[in-house]
Amino acid sequence: MTNQSEGAKISHRSTKEKDQLINRLKRIEGQVRGIQKMIEDDRYCVDILVQISAINAALKKVSLHLLERHTHHCVSDAIKNGEGEEAIQELMEVFERFSKS
Known part of the structure; x- marks a missing residue:
């Protein structure tokens, strides 16, 4: 099995779903900019921490959304194609990284 990052990528994701994820990330980007401004404006530390x-x-x-989609599509497809062990190993590595955060 090739590394999933080289494979299908987002082929299972609909345009609507991509748009929703991009919009969420744009909102997060705006929040980060807001924190930068809060720091520039010497805002109260607790307010910054809340943001x-x-x-x-x-x-x-x-x-979590991406992890769910990956599991339902990429991992599921790999299992159906006889490449389940590698996909499950990769998924477990993702879980390990995810649990450290």
């Missing part, structure tokens, strides 16, 4: 927490939660939501 950082919100960004972390939003990124985690995007990550």
Whole structure:
């Protein structure tokens, strides 16, 4: 099996789903810019930390969505094609990285 990052990538993702993910990421990008401005404006540390927490939660939501899609499509397809062991190993490595955050 080739590395999934070289394979199908987003072929299972609909245009609507891609647009939703991109919009979420743009909102997160705006939140990050907001934090930069808060720091420039010497805003209260706790307010900044609250915003950082919100960004972390939003990124985690995007990550979980992508992980779910990957499992339902890429891993499932690999199993059907007899490449399940490699796909499951890769998925477990992703879980390990994800659990460290």
